[in-house]
Amino acid sequence: xxxRKFLLNFSPSIVNQAIIFRLVKDHDLxxxxxxxxxxxxxxxxxxxxxxxPSQIKGGVSYLEDSGVExxxxxxxVSKDEERCTxxxxxVSICPAEAFIMTESFKVEFDPDKCIACGLCLDVCSPGAMKxxx
Amino acid sequence: xxxxxxxNRRIEAGEAVVMTAEEIIDLVxxxxxxxxxxxxxxxxxxxxxxxxxxxxFLNFGHSEPPIRMNKVWLNGVPAYTGIAAVDAxxxxxxxxxxxxxxxxxxxxxxxxxxGEVIQMKATSYGTDCYPRKEIETSFTLDMLNQAYLFNPxxxxxxxxxxxxxxxxxLFTYMGKLLPNYGNATFSSAGQLSPxxxxxxxxTIGIGTRIFxxxxxxxVSWEGTQFSTSAPLNxxxxxxxxxxLAVVGDLKKMSTDYxxxxxxxxxxxxxxxxxxxxIPILDEEMAKAVAVRDEDILAPVLxxxxxxxxxxxxxxxxxxxxxxxxxxLFGKEVRTSSLSSYYMARQIAQELKSRIEKGEFMxxxxxxxxPEDRSNKPLDIRSKEGVRV
Numbered sequence: 001x002x003x004r005k006f007l008l009n010f011s012p013s014i015v016n017q018a019i020i021f022r023l024v025k026d027h028d029l030x031x032x033x034x035x036x037x038x039x040x041x042x043x044x045x046x047x048x049x050x051x052x053p054s055q056i057k058g059g060v061s062y063l064e065d066s067g068v069e070x071x072x073x074x075x076x077v078s079k080d081e082e083r084c085t086x087x088x089x090x091v092s093i094c095p096a097e098a099f100i101m102t103e104s105f106k107v108e109f110d111p112d113k114c115i116a117c118g119l120c121l122d123v124c125s126p127g128a129m130k131x132x133x
Numbered sequence: 134x135x136x137x138x139x140x141n142r143r144i145e146a147g148e149a150v151v152m153t154a155e156e157i158i159d160l161v162x163x164x165x166x167x168x169x170x171x172x173x174x175x176x177x178x179x180x181x182x183x184x185x186x187x188x189x190f191l192n193f194g195h196s197e198p199p200i201r202m203n204k205v206w207l208n209g210v211p212a213y214t215g216i217a218a219v220d221a222x223x224x225x226x227x228x229x230x231x232x233x234x235x236x237x238x239x240x241x242x243x244x245x246x247x248g249e250v251i252q253m254k255a256t257s258y259g260t261d262c263y264p265r266k267e268i269e270t271s272f273t274l275d276m277l278n279q280a281y282l283f284n285p286x287x288x289x290x291x292x293x294x295x296x297x298x299x300x301x302x303l304f305t306y307m308g309k310l311l312p313n314y315g316n317a318t319f320s321s322a323g324q325l326s327p328x329x330x331x332x333x334x335x336t337i338g339i340g341t342r343i344f345x346x347x348x349x350x351x352v353s354w355e356g357t358q359f360s361t362s363a364p365l366n367x368x369x370x371x372x373x374x375x376x377l378a379v380v381g382d383l384k385k386m387s388t389d390y391x392x393x394x395x396x397x398x399x400x401x402x403x404x405x406x407x408x409x410x411i412p413i414l415d416e417e418m419a420k421a422v423a424v425r426d427e428d429i430l431a432p433v434l435x436x437x438x439x440x441x442x443x444x445x446x447x448x449x450x451x452x453x454x455x456x457x458x459x460x461l462f463g464k465e466v467r468t469s470s471l472s473s474y475y476m477a478r479q480i481a482q483e484l485k486s487r488i489e490k491g492e493f494m495x496x497x498x499x500x501x502x503p504e505d506r507s508n509k510p511l512d513i514r515s516k517e518g519v520r521v
């Protein structure tokens with residue numbers, strides 16, 4: 001089983017279709033919706049998909065065939081090591097515990113744990129955390 | 134008992150034994166303070182945190198025809214020119230006008246250090262001796278006559294731990310505080326912090342040579358809000374107490390040790406890297422520098438109380454704070470440091486290596502810092518009320 005994160009963009013013409021439902025049911029995938037929204041440009045879903053690599057591949061093909069714009073996104077935020085002062089302000093803010101204060105007092109960011117909440121962005125006073133989408 | 138002069142002779146000869154305030158702990162614990170004092174000459178400390186009370190004096194030189202600057206902006210950030218014609222003080226927290234807290238004095242200082250070109254604008258009323266009324270020009274740090282940091286309050290001895298009892302998020306100078314005691318933030322290098330290692334400022338006073346922003350600096354005065362009245366635990370104040378006013382040549386500093394900070398919803402500040410060498414004159418000093426995070430307490434305060442008097446929820450040790458969480462009302466509350474312990478360590482190591490190489494001499498204070506000071510509040514008074 002592997003886990004991958006995707007940003008799915010739905011044009012206004014397809015926002016009424018039950019695409020996510022079919023993705024789960026027909027392709028037997030586990031989905032964790034991290035973020036979703038809809039506005040005049042259409043809808044978007046930031047989703048973590050878990051399944052066998054072949055199933056995920058099949059699911060992605062289904063999405064593309066349905067007219068969904070699929071962008072793989074393994075980094076929702078990134079940490080600029082030059083700007084980071086290793087203070088640790090982000091450590092207690094992150095609900096997913098993606099930031100670890102190591103024994104040598106360096107702050108390490110694990111993008112795999114990131115659930116794309118964005119809480120770390122404005123807490124970083126030196127401006128090391130950057131949004132990637 | 135060792136003298137300052139004796140220690141300096143050993144530094145000059147490359148024979149001084151120097152340890153950081155972390156390294157000395159084990160030595161004092163295993164061999165005792167007396168033996169440690171005989172063996173070690175200097176202990177180095179360090180801290181790297183937001184120090185809002187910081188800024189730089191700049192002298193721009195005279196234009197042709199000259200101007201007596203009345204107002205000046207550097208990259209759109211106002212600096213204070215209510216002093217001589219082309220002198221200005223740029224405070225780190227000053228905000229760029231109409232910019233909504235993204236850029237400020239600290240960023241100008243960081244840009245100066247990075248060698249960036251700064252845009253300047255100044256206006257004046259014009260005088261017989263200074264006829265020019267407006268100037269727009271550009272400069273870099275090396276084109277200024279003088280540029281030196283003069284920070285009225287740095288290296289605070291201890292600070293509060295911030296938390297939030299309300300059901301909504303708070304944005305404070307202590308960072309983002311999550312609802313319902315969702316987290317707690319603190320800001321001190323604890324056992325590495327300069328004034329925690331010489332808590333009564335026996336060896337730190339006016340004239341003490343320090344590490345400031347990567348360069349040499351000096352303690353110039355007591356810091357603002359200097360206070361000696363806090364209760365002690367293991368000889369260390371358990372509340373914000375002493376502080377240092379410091380000065381140093383900005384031209385010799387580095388962005389490694391001075392970093393502009395944008396504190397969301399609060400404003401701009403600057404992380405200042407500062408380290409003080411502590412001469413181990415005797416057993417008493419060896420005991421003092423052996424202080425551990427376990428022995429240093431800080432008060433947990435509810436920052437939703439919009440008052441200068443916040444009730445202390447409990448006292449916690451820096452060891453507990455650094456463990457990742459503290460206990461509050463039976464609940465585990467995750468903690469974040471706002472100052473960088475990693476950088477504090479790096480500063481103490483850098484200062485150690487400069488002393489070992491004979492590049493950095495210690496200095497006897499010209500004048501000690503006050504022994505008896507307490508903080509006065511600002512109350513609303515009528516002119517007549519003051520006289521009573």
